[in-house]
Each structure stands twice: as structure tokens, then as C-alpha cells.
Amino acid sequence: xxxxxxxxxxxxxxxxxxxxxxxxxxxxxxxxxxxxxxxxxxxxxxxxxxxxxxxxxxxxxxxxxxxxxxxxxxxxxxxxxxxxxxxxxxxxxxxxxxxxxxxxxxxxxxxxxxxxxxxxxxxxxxxxxxxxxxxxxxxxxxxxxxxxxxxxxxxxxxxxxxxxxxxxxxxxxxxxxxxxxxxxxxxxxxxxxxxxxxxxxxxxxxxxxxxxxxxxxxxxxxxxxxxxxxxxxxxxxxxxxxxxxxxxxxxxxxxxxxxxxxxxxxxxxxxxxxxxxxxxxxxxxxxxxxxxxxxxxxxxxxxxxxxxxxxxxxxxxxxxxxxxxxxxxxxxxxxxxxxxxxxxxxxxxxxxxxxxxxxxxxxxxxxxxxxxxxxxxxxxxxxxxxxxxxxxxxxxxxxx
Amino acid sequence: xxxxxxxxxxxxxxxxxxxxxxxxxxxxxxxxxxxxxxxxxxxxxxxxxxxxxxxxxxxxxxxxxxxxxxxxxxxxxxxxxxxxxxxxxxxxxxxxxxxxxxxxxxxxxxxxxxxxxxxxxxxxxxxxxxxxxxxxxxxxxxxxxxxxxxxxxxxxxxxxxxxxxxxxxxxxxxxxxxxxxxxx
Numbered sequence: 001x002x003x004x005x006x007x008x009x010x011x012x013x014x015x016x017x018x019x020x021x022x023x024x025x026x027x028x029x030x031x032x033x034x035x036x037x038x039x040x041x042x043x044x045x046x047x048x049x050x051x052x053x054x055x056x057x058x059x060x061x062x063x064x065x066x067x068x069x070x071x072x073x074x075x076x077x078x079x080x081x082x083x084x085x086x087x088x089x090x091x092x093x094x095x096x097x098x099x100x101x102x103x104x105x106x107x108x109x110x111x112x113x114x115x116x117x118x119x120x121x122x123x124x125x126x127x128x129x130x131x132x133x134x135x136x137x138x139x140x141x142x143x144x145x146x147x148x149x150x151x152x153x154x155x156x157x158x159x160x161x162x163x164x165x166x167x168x169x170x171x172x173x174x175x176x177x178x179x180x181x182x183x184x185x186x187x188x189x190x191x192x193x194x195x196x197x198x199x200x201x202x203x204x205x206x207x208x209x210x211x212x213x214x215x216x217x218x219x220x221x222x223x224x225x226x227x228x229x230x231x232x233x234x235x236x237x238x239x240x241x242x243x244x245x246x247x248x249x250x251x252x253x254x255x256x257x258x259x260x261x262x263x264x265x266x267x268x269x270x271x272x273x274x275x276x277x278x279x280x281x282x283x284x285x286x287x288x289x290x291x292x293x294x295x296x297x298x299x300x301x302x303x304x305x306x307x308x309x310x311x312x313x314x315x316x317x318x319x320x321x322x323x324x325x326x327x328x329x330x331x332x333x334x335x336x337x338x339x340x341x342x343x344x345x346x347x348x349x350x351x352x353x354x355x356x357x358x359x360x361x362x363x364x365x366x367x368x369x370x371x372x373x374x375x376x377x378x379x380x381x382x383x384x385x386x387x388x389x390x391x392x393x394x395x396x397x398x399x400x
Numbered sequence: 401x402x403x404x405x406x407x408x409x410x411x412x413x414x415x416x417x418x419x420x421x422x423x424x425x426x427x428x429x430x431x432x433x434x435x436x437x438x439x440x441x442x443x444x445x446x447x448x449x450x451x452x453x454x455x456x457x458x459x460x461x462x463x464x465x466x467x468x469x470x471x472x473x474x475x476x477x478x479x480x481x482x483x484x485x486x487x488x489x490x491x492x493x494x495x496x497x498x499x500x501x502x503x504x505x506x507x508x509x510x511x512x513x514x515x516x517x518x519x520x521x522x523x524x525x526x527x528x529x530x531x532x533x534x535x536x537x538x539x540x541x542x543x544x545x546x547x548x549x550x551x552x553x554x555x556x557x558x559x560x561x562x563x564x565x566x567x568x569x570x571x572x573x574x575x576x577x578x579x580x581x582x583x584x
Binding site for chain 1: 438
């Protein structure tokens with residue numbers, strides 16, 4: 001791939017992220033391949049072999065080892081990245097919490113894919129939704145450009161001294177990862193200036209200043225206070241995420257917030273959605289608007305920390321909100337995003353109705369018609385003025 | 401130009417996925433918005449493979465697979481036996497087919513217009529292997545007029561280089577020049 005391009009080029013989502021990683025040029029990448037992430041680390045391994053980057057590429061025998069090695073490298077004082085999907089993400093599980101609690105600014109690309117079983121390699125958000133309480137920041141992208149842009153911004157956010165917490169950024173498996181779409185690439189120098197040099201904090205390899213990382217803390221230790229400190233860093237990260245986005249906008253002209261409203265200002269009904277389906281939802285919003293329906297949308301960008309106050313403000317005037325989850329929380333009142341949005345709006349007065357929709361599990365396609373069906377439920381509920389049941393509504397579920 | 405949706409049918413190893421990408425690159429070379437993606441499954445040589453390309457003057461926001469294509473590209477003639485092959489093809493849709501046969505009757509009742517070429521023979525002659533994908537992209541350019549041959553050749557250069565690029569350029573040029581467009 002050429003180093004600079006004036007206009008957009010056509011690449012896969014995975015190629016876009018591998019290119020971002022090349023420009024970041026981290027000290028260490030520890031990774032294990034898994035569909036649909038494979039292309040990212042395959043391309044990166046090629047760049048290492050070609051001498052296009054200075055990275056130490058650590059090939060490991062599993063994702064458990066990938067995250068373990070990433071923790072070791074980051075604690076040692078290296079700017080560290082990795083990437084995974086689905087089962088690989090699940091296999092990293094216990095180490096996700098370790099990385100977050102050690103406050104290591106690791107950046108991980110996670111290409112969203114369903115979790116087994118039945119075995120399924122296609123897109124949904126079950127993998128990273130399951131990791132939402134691990135202490136990592138979570139940023140979801142919609143398309144190729146956002147996969148690239150979020151990857152670059154994640155480095156700055158993770159390494160900011162008010163945050164110092166690992167960041168995972170996501171995009172939809174196949175729909176984005178394996179699909180060709182447009183991408184505008186920054187010049188290498190601009191990325192280098194934006195990212196800046198890495199500053200290691202208490203690196204274990206600094207033998208003049210020996211430190212211990214991850215000792216046993218015990219019943220009378222500081223575990224509880226440590227966890228509260230992690231949560232405070234989450235609170236501080238809202239501002240950091242926005243500041244980094246604003247600085248990014250200055251060099252690219254592409255603006256990002258914690259969330260992305262679309263035709264929401266005077267909306268009476270609205271859908272909240274994550275990932276690539278936001279594109280299809282915008283189409284439907286435009287179609288409904290042309291018919292005079294006051295429909296709007298919010299795309300979720302930052303899921304952890306969850307900007308509940310921003311959602312309460314953005315949706316306070318909406319009568320009925322539909323929340324589209326591409327993951328389920330079995331036995332809960334609804335999917336993970338539904339629970340967040342409903343909780344965020346609990347203190348609103350008047351309180352918008354919030355209805356749960358589940359779609360796209362295991363890569364089930366989501367048609368504009370399905371999103372129109374969801375809007376029709378919202379419209380009918382708004383018109384009736386009554387409270388609708390908050391049972392899950394499944395989009396494009398087979399009848400037989 | 402209204403948005404166009406193309407569905408490619410091939411067999412693993414024939415380059416259906418790459419063909420879909422190369423067509424996207426060709427449209428991108430004309431300043432169009434493009435999207436291209438394969439239908440993923442358990443890929444192996446010889447298995448039926450499906451890939452998609454969309455292009456439009458407007459930004460492409462739809463992320464679904466393609467169910468009502470404007471054009472079908474069938475890279476392997478044995479796929480004509482698949483019952484669902486022509487599903488969703490628009491009434492005025494066009495078929496780009498690799499086949500050594502003559503078709504006095506349409507290969508399927510819903511096909512009214514087709515561009516047919518013995519792309520396997522062209523590929524064996526130009527590349528030395530049965531990789532007819534680039535030949536058919538040339539045929540598509542001729543039969544539809546949606547992209548120019550020049551853009552198709554530019555698109556090839558995004559994905560191939562050296563000797564292989566040269567051979568495929570010849571493959572695409574012959575696809576453009578030798579294809580027969582038939583209406584029923």
C-alpha cells in the first residue's frame with residue numbers, strides 16, 4: 001500500500017487497520033490469528049518481515065498467550081498492540097481484567113464475531129459485549145474509515161495520563177473486515193505527530209528503578225480502592241476521548257463524539273444502534289422523513305465508559321426509543337445496549353419509552369425492511385400514547 | 401447513473417472474490433463510491449463461491465448482501481445447474497456468462513439479455529490456467545457500459561502486478577472485444 005493518498009482508496013476493513021498499525025509502528029505486537037481478524041495480523045506480520053516497521057512481532061500459541069505476552073510487553077515498557085475476534089477474545093478473558101487492572105495502555109483491535117455455539121464465524125457483538133465489564137474502554141466503529149480513525153485515536157486515549165487504561169476498538173466482522181470500502185489515509189508524518197512518542201510509566205525493564213507488577217494483594221490489601229481508581233479513570237476518560245477526537249478533527253476534518261446523533265433534533269421516535277447497521281438505519285430514517293415521520297437515530301461510538309448523561313440529553317425529547325442489540329444477555333430484560341439506554345433514561349421526565357430489539361445474531365442479514373418494521377413499532381407506540389410491552393422484538397427471525 | 405449491484409458466482413480458485421474487488425476498483429477509478437464483499441463460508445477449491453460488488457455516484461450506506469442484482473457474473477458454466485442461481489435478478493438484469501456453448505434459448509426464463517464468452521478458453525490461452533475472472537470483467541464493461549475498459553485495466557493494477565498483470569490485461573481486453581451480447 002502506498003504511503004500517502006490524496007483521495008479515498010478501496011480497501012478491506014482489515015487492510016485499513018493494518019495500515020493504521022503500520023503508521024503507529026508499535027514496539028510490540030503479540031497476536032494469534034482468528035477469523036475474521038486474521039488478515040490484520042497476517043498483513044502486519046508481512047510488514048514486520050518486510051522491514052516496513054520496527055515492531056517485535058511475538059507469535060504465540062493462543063489468544064490467552066497473546067494477551068499474556070501483551071501484558072508482559074506493556075509492563076516492560078513497550079507500546080503494545082494486539083488484535084482478535086470471538087473465541088479468541090473469549091480465551092483472553094481472564095487476562096483482559098489483568099491488563100486493565102495493571103493500567104497498561106494496550107490497544108486491541110477486535111473484529112466482532114459471534115461466540116460458539118453452534119459454531120458461527122459471522123458478525124454479531126456477543127464477543128466484546130461479554131467483555132464490557134473487564135475494565136477496558138470500548139469504542140465501536142461503523143465503517144472502514146472509522147476502523148482506521150478509531151485505531152489511531154485509541155493509542156492516544158489509552159496512553160493519556162488521566163486514563164492509562166487499555167482500549168479495544170471494534171468493527172463488524174465480514175461486513176466491514178472483509179468488505180471493500182473507501183478509506184482516506186493520513187500521511188505517515190501526520191500520524192506520527194498525532195500519536196507522539198510513547199512514555200512508559202514504571203517500566204519493569206528500568207532496572208535502576210525496580211518495580212513489582214501484579215503481586216498478591218490479600219484480604220487486608222488495597223484491591224477495593226484499586227477497583228475504584230479504575231472506575232475513576234473511566235470517568236475521566238470521557239473528556240479525554242472527546243479531546244482526542246477534537247484534535248483528530250483538526251488534522252482530518254472528520255468529527256467524532258461519544259455518540260453520533262442523526263436527524264434527532266425534532267425526532268419523536270428514534271433507534272439506537274451499534275456498528276455497520278447504522279448505515280442501513282440512516283437510509284431508513286431518510287425514507288421515513290420523506291414520508292413525514294419524525295424518525296431519528298443515534299449511533300453508539302463509545303460503549304465503555306457508557307456516556308449515560310449524553311444519551312439522557314440526546315434522547316430526552318424522544319417519545320419512543322428502540323434499542324437494537326446485536327448480542328443478547330440471556331435471562332436479562334434485554335440486550336446489553338438496551339439495559340444501558342433504559343437505565344440512562346430512567347431519571348428523565350417525561351421518561352421516554354425504551355423498547356428492546358435483537359437482530360443479526362450469527363450474521364443474520366438485516367434488511368432496510370426489518371429496520372422499518374422496528375420503526376413501525378415505535379411509531380405505533382408513540383401514536384397510541386400507551387406503554388408497550390418491553391418484551392424483546394426479534395428482527396428477521398425465522399418463523400419455522 | 402443509478403446504483404448498480406453485481407453478484408458473482410464462481411468456484412473456489414477461479415477468482416470470484418478477486419473479480420468482485422477488481423470491478424470495485426475499476427468503478428473507484430471513475431470516482432464512484434464502491435463496496436465489495438464475499439459471502440463467507442467454508443472456502444475450498446471447487447466449492448461454489450458468491451461475491452458482491454456495489455457502486456454508485458452516492459455514498460453507499462446499505463450493508464446487506466445483494467438479493468436483487470442488476471447483473472450476474474457466472475464464472476463457471478456448471479453453476480447453471482444451481483436452482484437458486486438466478487434468484488432475484490432484476491427483470492431487465494443482464495447475465496455475464498463463461499460458457500463454450502451457444503444459447504438459442506435463454507439459460508433461464510428470467511434472463512432476457514446475456515453476454516456470453518468462452519472465458520475459460522481465453523484464460524487458458526492468455527494466462528495458461530482456468531482463471532477466467534478478468535476476462536469476464538472485460539465482458540461486463542462491454543455489455544453494460546457501466547465502467548470503461550480503461551478503468552477495468554486500472555482496477556486490475558490495484559490487485560496484480562508484473563507478468564500476471566500483463567496477462568490479465570490481455571485477458572480482460574479479449575473479454576471486452578470478443579464477448580457476444582444476445583437478447584431473447
